[in-house]
Amino acid sequence: MKTKLFFSTLLLTAAAAAAQAFSPADLQAQLQKNQTVQGQFEQSRFIRSLNRPMQTSGTFVLQRQKGLLWQVQKPLEIKLRVRGDGIAQWDAKNRRWHGNGAGHAQAAQVKLFMALLGGDTAALNKQFDLRLSGSPQNWSLKLQPKTAVMxxxxxxxxxxxNGALIQKVELREKQGERTVMRFLAQQANRPLAADARAALE
Structure with a gap:
């Protein structure tokens, strides 16, 4: 009798855990609670022909349904605005030197980047198989390409x-190179500076 009771309790516990499993839809809802996220980034690009990774760092501002402002400060100053319609780029003297007009592959990558940072797991699921593990407080998401382009x-x-903030993104490319991005000192749902608001309009 005690054995039957033990197994019944175990099955009920397992069923309750399954019902409360943390899903990609849950992650999307969690991340999209943030209307804005801003902070610092450190990016390392590992290229097979180089002994050491290429390092860049700076600040970023992400505004939901608007876009991403990515301001590289080291080793040189470049400002990029990433939106669903493409990428605009300025140099240190605020001269725009590269605009939109991306090809199909680049446009797909722009949309991917926005979906990643914006927590749009529904859009990601169209191009990748998603494997989410962990808890709402500490989670990891693995994306395996399933479309020809990706x-x-x-x-x-x-x-x-952690929670509603992305801490790290690692992109592993087909030719063996990879890019690691870490996000630091992040603040969610704080007012944006006037220049950031203007750049994202």
Whole structure:
């Protein structure tokens, strides 16, 4: 009798855990609670022909349904605005020197980047198989390409975060190179500076 009771309790516990499992839809709802996120980033690009990774750092502002402002400060100053319609780029003297007009592959990657940072797991699921593990407080998401375009570019993508903030993104490319981005000193739902608001309009 005690054995039957033990197994019944175990099955009920397992069923309750399954019902409360943390899903990609839950992650999307959690991340999209943030209307804005701003902070610092450090990016390392590992290229097979170089002994050491290429390092860049700076600040970023992400505004939901508007876009991303990515301001590289080291080793040189460049400002990029990433939106669903493409990428605009300015130099240190605020001269725009590269605009939109991306090809199909680049446009797909722009949309991917926005979906990643914006927590749009529904959009990601159209191009990747998603494997989410962990808890709402400490989670990791693995993306395996399933469309022809993404299979040509990526071996896979790993994303890790705490709560409603992404902490790290690693892009593993087909040719063996990879990019690691870490996000630091993040603040969610804080007012944006006037220049950031203007750049994202």
């Amino acid at each position: 299979k040509q570019v990526f071996e896979g993508i790993d994303v890790a975060g």
